[in-house]
Amino acid sequence: xxxxxxxxxxxGKPEKEGSxxxxxxxENSVGSxxxxxxxxxxxxxxxxxxxxxxVGDKPAGVTGVTTADxxxxxxxxxxxxxxxxxxxxGNKVGxxxxxxxxxxxxxxxxxxxxxxxxxxxxxxxxxxxTPITMIEGAKYYLLIPEKEDAELMALGAVTKVxxxxxxxxxxxxxxxxxxxxxxxxxxxxxxxxxxxxxxxxAPDN
Numbered sequence: 001x002x003x004x005x006x007x008x009x010x011x012g013k014p015e016k017e018g019s020x021x022x023x024x025x026x027e028n029s030v031g032s033x034x035x036x037x038x039x040x041x042x043x044x045x046x047x048x049x050x051x052x053x054x055v056g057d058k059p060a061g062v063t064g065v066t067t068a069d070x071x072x073x074x075x076x077x078x079x080x081x082x083x084x085x086x087x088x089x090g091n092k093v094g095x096x097x098x099x100x101x102x103x104x105x106x107x108x109x110x111x112x113x114x115x116x117x118x119x120x121x122x123x124x125x126x127x128x129x130t131p132i133t134m135i136e137g138a139k140y141y142l143l144i145p146e147k148e149d150a151e152l153m154a155l156g157a158v159t160k161v162x163x164x165x166x167x168x169x170x171x172x173x174x175x176x177x178x179x180x181x182x183x184x185x186x187x188x189x190x191x192x193x194x195x196x197x198x199x200x201x202a203p204d205n
Contacts (some may be wrong), residue, residue: 111188
């Protein structure tokens with residue numbers, strides 16, 4: 001609902017989530033070809049989160065983890081636009097082929113406070129303020145821009161598609177997600193985090 005086809009252009013604003021199957025036929029003087037497609041619409045929200053916690057041992061040099069509202073944050077907006085641009089250009093986001101990203105379902109901010117010597121892996125559990133709609137059959141990945149790019153994006157100074165890391169969700173429900181960030185100091189202190197539903201399995205960073 002809310003979408004219409006005029007000639008070869010689909011336009012409008014979706015009014016609800018869902019999927020529609022349709023067939024496209026292309027013809028010329030040589031012959032014709034037919035293809036079947038599915039158009040899916042999913043909601044995206046800048047997620048308010050209740051908490052972010054370290055799972056297991058706290059890495060040396062890490063002093064704490066906090067979360068913040070993503071709404072209206074310049075770094076989040078710029079990073080989201082970076083994902084959109086990477087998709088449009090056909091670039092990868094982390095190790096994920098952007099053609100396989102079915103939806104960016106939500107975003108939030110995570111701040112991992114640490115000293116300059118801290119490094120290694122960190123496992124985090126983020127609890128959502130409101131449930132997300134899970135997409136059946138999708139694998140979930142967390143997309144995080146590298147720290148230097150995130151800082152430049154927040155200043156409006158980045159001139160290239162940002163470099164992202166992609167990290168498979170260890171566990172996910174509609175209410176929370178647990179994931180491991182390798183070499184976390186490449187991405188934090190504060191970083192925007194995007195939850196992506198991926199059609200097929202993608203390799204980890």
